[in-house]
Amino acid sequence: MQCVLLGAVTELRATTHTIEFPYTRTLGPVIGSFFTGLRDRRILGIRAGDRVLVPPLEYDPETGDALKPDFVEVGPAGTVTSWSWVTKPTRKHPLDRPFGFALIRLDGADTAMVHAVDAGSIDRMQTGMRVTPRWRDERKGRIDDIECFVPEGGAA
Amino acid sequence: MTDTAGNATTTSGDEPVTMMEYFMQLEYSDVVSAPVMRFRDALMDARLIAQQCPKCKLVYVPPKGYCPIDTVELDERNEIQLADRGVVTNYTVVTPVQYYGQKETEPFVRASILLDPPGGMLILQDVLDIPVAEVRAGMRVEAVWAPKGERDVDEIGNRSGSALEGSLRGFRPTGEPDMPAEAFSDKVW
Numbered sequence: 628m629q630c631v632l633l634g635a636v637t638e639l640r641a642t643t644h645t646i647e648f649p650y651t652r653t654l655g656p657v658i659g660s661f662f663t664g665l666r667d668r669r670i671l672g673i674r675a676g677d678r679v680l681v682p683p684l685e686y687d688p689e690t691g692d693a694l695k696p697d698f699v700e701v702g703p704a705g706t707v708t709s710w711s712w713v714t715k716p717t718r719k720h721p722l723d724r725p726f727g728f729a730l731i732r733l734d735g736a737d738t739a740m741v742h743a744v745d746a747g748s749i750d751r752m753q754t755g756m757r758v759t760p761r762w763r764d765e766r767k768g769r770i771d772d773i774e775c776f777v778p779e780g781g782a783a
Numbered sequence: 784m785t786d787t788a789g790n791a792t793t794t795s796g797d798e799p800v801t802m803m804e805y806f807m808q809l810e811y812s813d814v815v816s817a818p819v820m821r822f823r824d825a826l827m828d829a830r831l832i833a834q835q836c837p838k839c840k841l842v843y844v845p846p847k848g849y850c851p852i853d854t855v856e857l858d859e860r861n862e863i864q865l866a867d868r869g870v871v872t873n874y875t876v877v878t879p880v881q882y883y884g885q886k887e888t889e890p891f892v893r894a895s896i897l898l899d900p901p902g903g904m905l906i907l908q909d910v911l912d913i914p915v916a917e918v919r920a921g922m923r924v925e926a927v928w929a930p931k932g933e934r935d936v937d938e939i940g941n942r943s944g945s946a947l948e949g950s951l952r953g954f955r956p957t958g959e960p961d962m963p964a965e966a967f968s969d970k971v972w
């Protein structure tokens with residue numbers, strides 16, 4: 628519930644309606660292993676031929692063949708391959724201050740994964756920059772067990 | 784992970800992570816329309832108001848500012864006072880399933896109430912002071928208003944429809960004789 632004043636005369640009232648759906652989902656053997664790894668501060672990829680996919684997939688995106696559960700630890704540091712800057716984070720964003728959403732190719736991986744980069748300023752973001760994860764102390768087996776990535780060799 | 788009561792629990796120790804919780808949330812913010820603001824003010828006085836279309840004579844409660852059938856705008860000049868008593872035209876007994884957000888634990892009634900002239904239909908109303916099994920179509924009922932100091936219309940917006948329980952708690956039997964079905968069968972909602 629909030630009140631907005633328009634000029635000096637008209638008072639507009641707003642109501643807020645929230646719709647909520649809680650889901651509980653099974654993760655399967657591949658994402659389950661990936662999340663178990665995060666809980667244990669390890670980032671796991673999966674071998675697909677001579678490539679390593681991170682995050683791991685259940686199927687080879689090139690051939691559609693099921694992948695064997697052949698996991699390999701990657702990172703934890705990596706390289707930003709693309710990014711955009713969020714100037715006004717919403718309540719739902721991973722950080723409460725301006726940050727970058729980036730594609731990050733972790734060391735040892737052949738694909739990039741999306742995560743937040745707490746760079747402090749858009750001026751510090753650039754393609755090719757090196758980043759390293761900031762882990763949460765209390766990890767639950769979720770993608771945000773990594774709170775965000777930060778520029779390597781210096782906090783934001 | 785989730786325990787049997789549906790509470791989120793932290794994955795602990797060395798067990799593999801097999802499940803995830805995902806909480807989808809959509810928030811809508813609406814500026815309350817002028818007719819609904821007037822409707823809210825009336826509810827604070829324990830009154831029901833509506834708009835009546837001058838062409839088709841349909842009664843819109845809550846007032847919506849237009850008649851969608853005749854595509855005419857409605858405003859304060861089309862406003863009418865409604866009765867706060869009427870008849871149950873039809874009803875459903877809901878046996879609550881304990882899904883997320885469910886507050887009810889026992890079977891309850893949601894009834895459509897055709898108000899006395901000049902008319903108007905309130906849907907999804909609670910029927911109070913009578914066992915669920917004794918509710919029937921044709922039963923005469925009157926509004927049960929929240930006490931003056933307890934009325935709250937802050938949550939009533941353009942999408943609230945007949946959900947008015949902050950001010951209008953529901954309806955209770957008046958004890959008058961039931962009305963025959965023919966008296967309202969053309970208005971069952």
Ligand SMILES: [Zn+2]
Binds near residue numbers: 853
């Ligand atoms: Zn009309």
